[in-house]
Amino acid sequence: MGQVTVTPEEWHYVAFDSGRIATVADKLLGEIGLDVDLTIEVDETTPMGRVSTTSFDPLAVSVESGAFEDAKRPRQLSEQAVADVLGRLLHRCRDRLDPGFGEPPADGELTLQQSTAWDAYAVGRCARLGYPVQRQRRLYHFRNRHGFNDVADRAFARLWDGEGLTWADIEAVCAETDAAKVATVS
Amino acid sequence: MRKLFPPDLLARDGRFVRLTNEERFNDPRGPRGLAGGRPGSKKNNRLTPDLPEAPDAARALMHGIFVGEIQALEGAGRTCWDFETGKGREEAPFELKLDMARQCWDEARHCEISVKLSDWMGTELGEYSESAFLYEAACNPDPVLRLTGVNRALEGLAIDVFTTMKDFGDIAGDPVLEFCEDWMLADEVTHVKMGSDWLRRLTADDPERRANALEFQRVVDKLFSFGGLRGETDENPIKLARRFRELAGFTDGEIDEIGNVSEEATREAAAMGAPA
Numbered sequence: 336m337g338q339v340t341v342t343p344e345e346w347h348y349v350a351f352d353s354g355r356i357a358t359v360a361d362k363l364l365g366e367i368g369l370d371v372d373l374t375i376e377v378d379e380t381t382p383m384g385r386v387s388t389t390s391f392d393p394l395a396v397s398v399e400s401g402a403f404e405d406a407k408r409p410r411q412l413s414e415q416a417v418a419d420v421l422g423r424l425l426h427r428c429r430d431r432l433d434p435g436f437g438e439p440p441a442d443g444e445l446t447l448q449q450s451t452a453w454d455a456y457a458v459g460r461c462a463r464l465g466y467p468v469q470r471q472r473r474l475y476h477f478r479n480r481h482g483f484n485d486v487a488d489r490a491f492a493r494l495w496d497g498e499g500l501t502w503a504d505i506e507a508v509c510a511e512t513d514a515a516k517v518a519t520v521s
Numbered sequence: 522m523r524k525l526f527p528p529d530l531l532a533r534d535g536r537f538v539r540l541t542n543e544e545r546f547n548d549p550r551g552p553r554g555l556a557g558g559r560p561g562s563k564k565n566n567r568l569t570p571d572l573p574e575a576p577d578a579a580r581a582l583m584h585g586i587f588v589g590e591i592q593a594l595e596g597a598g599r600t601c602w603d604f605e606t607g608k609g610r611e612e613a614p615f616e617l618k619l620d621m622a623r624q625c626w627d628e629a630r631h632c633e634i635s636v637k638l639s640d641w642m643g644t645e646l647g648e649y650s651e652s653a654f655l656y657e658a659a660c661n662p663d664p665v666l667r668l669t670g671v672n673r674a675l676e677g678l679a680i681d682v683f684t685t686m687k688d689f690g691d692i693a694g695d696p697v698l699e700f701c702e703d704w705m706l707a708d709e710v711t712h713v714k715m716g717s718d719w720l721r722r723l724t725a726d727d728p729e730r731r732a733n734a735l736e737f738q739r740v741v742d743k744l745f746s747f748g749g750l751r752g753e754t755d756e757n758p759i760k761l762a763r764r765f766r767e768l769a770g771f772t773d774g775e776i777d778e779i780g781n782v783s784e785e786a787t788r789e790a791a792a793m794g795a796p797a
Binding site: 348349378379380381382383384385399400406407408409410447450469470471472473474475476478479482483516 | 538540544545548549550551552553554555556570571573574575576577580581640641642643644645647648649650693694695696697
């Protein structure tokens, strides 16, 4: 299996442990089926929580420390948060590295609708791996982007329960919920 | 039953974790990080659905409101009990206690609304830490200072939050959020108006007491503008709701002062993040 590198190794602003982060990431790589090296660069100088994939070859992700933090205990690491964030990100990376998935735009060019739909598909797979995800939270994200209606809810369920979906399936969901929103307005 | 119940003894089950003010305010990273925000980030921080992190930010904010409702219930209840009934300096008039009892009824309803709203938004009760600052403001031994600290400052902040979140629900097309916020907002305007009316009545002949009460309100307003949370520019996630504050008995000058306090807090937050 690939090697996981976490930076920094020493922490000055948060009480994180690089080894614990690496352990969670390593387990996820195996479960998701990604046999690649992974670098996780944590910015410990901010309590905000944005994450992004900065490189696919080699695989590297950038994380603001708030994303790995325990929401009940500031500056403390939450392994559940690490699994939640990396599980979603790594599933999307696996999709991108799979030629059969199709060719999604670069992350920075995704619409909020596309990104949220893809997240639903990714987090649904984390749930089936046994991770404690929050389905209703993801549904709320999805409704914010795709509409508060039955069409959006059915589309979400398909993504959440889906296996072997492609980028074309994600785009089809976006078109379907967009059409439902237009129909509701007109 | 004991009077002036201490905040650390408030009853909570194992889902809730209390955060001290020291923990809340002494994060060395500051509210926006050491760089004072993301490089090249836009100046518009208003909490609107088009922000990528908006749904989670809304969930966290509404959880903060939920625990605030619990503490507002506890605080208004204490004000009914902690003072002897009367018109003396260390007493509370019966009519004030009646207003506080009515507020308890409202806050209990807000707790129930907030629990259902949490379910709707996918938030677990106790998912975020709880700060007991609202209840601490409700422990002041002077009933007038309780009213300025809680009813005018903190319930005033609730007016700003509910107005922002009602707009959020409207733009996102979320009918549940929009209705919940609208109904709670109507009650908050009443609670703040109670605070404004009682402040003026109880201090009509005591300018020093009024000045102390308004200073206490200013301190609370400043603390809850921490990090530039609330203000009148697009840099502030929560917008100062001028119209509803007028309805709640604030004068234009008083609203201007809250705006100034918020600006000051925004500048301080930026300075905390600025390189030394």
